[in-house]
Amino acid sequence: GQNIDQPTEMTATEGAIVQINCTYQTSGFNGLFWYQQHAGEAPTFLSYNVLDGLEEKGRFSSFLSRSKGYSYLLLKELQMKDSASYLCAVRDLNSGAGSYQLTFGKGTKLSVIP
Amino acid sequence: SAVISQKPSRDICQRGTSLTIQCQVDSQVTMMFWYRQQPGQSLTLIATANQGSEATYESGFVIDKFPISRPNLTFSTLTVSNMSPEDSSIYLCSHSGNEQFFGPGTRLTVL
Numbered sequence: 001g002q003n004i005d006q007p008t009e010m011t012a013t014e015g016a017i018v019q020i021n022c023t024y025q026t027s028g029f030n031g032l033f034w035y036q037q038h039a040g041e042a043p044t045f046l047s048y049n050v051l052d053g054l055e056e057k058g059r060f061s062s063f064l065s066r067s068k069g070y071s072y073l074l075l076k077e078l079q080m081k082d083s084a085s086y087l088c089a090v091r092d093l094n095s096g097a098g099s100y101q102l103t104f105g106k107g108t109k110l111s112v113i114p
Numbered sequence: 115s116a117v118i119s120q121k122p123s124r125d126i127c128q129r130g131t132s133l134t135i136q137c138q139v140d141s142q143v144t145m146m147f148w149y150r151q152q153p154g155q156s157l158t159l160i161a162t163a164n165q166g167s168e169a170t171y172e173s174g175f176v177i178d179k180f181p182i183s184r185p186n187l188t189f190s191t192l193t194v195s196n197m198s199p200e201d202s203s204i205y206l207c208s209h210s211g212n213e214q215f216f217g218p219g220t221r222l223t224v225l
Contacts, residue, residue, distance in 0.1 A: 033214060042206055042219040043157070087156060091214070101147065102214060104156040 004105035006088050011111045012078055020073045020108045022088035030100045034062050034073045035087040037107070043087055046073070075110075083112045116141045118217035120207055126223045127197055134193045135220045137207030142187035145210035148180070151219075152203045160205075163190040197224045 003025040012018040024032070031050040035043035049055055049064035049071060061074040075082055088105040117140045127133050137146065146163040161169040161182055169182035183191045194201050202224045207217040 035216075040221075042204070042216045045213055045215050048213050089157075100145075100210065101159055101162065102157075102208070103159070106156045 004088055004090055004103060006086075006105045006108045008106065009109045009111070011113060012075075014078055014080060014112055014114050016078050017074065017076050018078060018110065020075075020086050020088075020110070022071045022073070022105060024069050024071070024088070024090045024105075026069075026090050026092045026103070028093035028100075029066060029090065030093065031091040032062075032064055032071045033089040033091065033102065034060075034071075035089065037085045037087060039084075046086075078112050080112050080114070083110060085109050116143055116209055116215070118207055118209060118215060120217040120220050122220055123218060124221040124223075126225065128225055129198055131197055132193055132195045133197065133222060134191050135205055135207075137190045137192070137217055139188045139209055143209040144187070146184060146190045147208040147210070148182065148190070148192045149206040149208060149216075150203045151206065157206065160192070163192075194222065197222075199224045 006022045033048050034046040036046050037043045047062035049062050052064055052066055054063045059076045064071045085107040087107045089102040091100050091102050093100055119138045121136050148160040149157045150160050151157045159172050160175045160180055161171040163169050163182050163184040165184045165187055179195055181193045204219045204221050206219045
């Protein structure tokens with residue numbers, strides 16, 4: 001099974017930088033995903049890491065260390081619209097289904113304040 | 115990436131009834147998945163929808179309660195049967211791929 005941990009809530013100031021951490025324990029690792037979810041909406045794909053290192057995409061960056069079972073999502077130049085839940089998800093092999101599947105952390109609720 | 119649509123987008127249903135949710139992908143995909151997100155919770159996988167064979171259900175979910183169809187590589191349905199208020203959730207369809215995307219979700223409220 002999987003064990004995915006991320007902070008429950010974070011607060012940051014508009015214009016600042018915030019780092020949301022995610023640790024995981026799993027077997028058959030096949031990638032780590034970050035999603036953004038605004039209240040009442042479906043999750044929106046942000047990033048996918050399968051190799052160690054940093055992936056940068058505009059204001060958002062995601063880092064992965066497979067040996068440490070650790071990832072973070074970095075949000076720069078925070079805007080009020082970034083207030084949302086951020087979900088860390090690990091993809092690994094579901095031997096029962098014979099396919100790779102995502103398991104989600106509980107999400108981090110980020111509040112951006114003026 | 116394949117675009118996913120779902121319908122209905124939302125529904126309000128009476129206890130004891132059933133609702134079928136449709137998921138359409140605009141290109142052929144190997145695997146499709148159904149997730150549930152209960153209020154204030156994260157996403158939980160219900161089952162993997164396999165084309166040409168029975169769906170594979172996760173622990174805590176059974177076919178009688180959540181029958182799934184996958185008639186081809188672009189379409190799947192999830193039925194929530196004999197509903198109770200505890201089934202009030204957002205139901206999300208997803209497909210496999212390097213970048214795994216979700217449909218817009220179906221918000222179900224059971225009275």
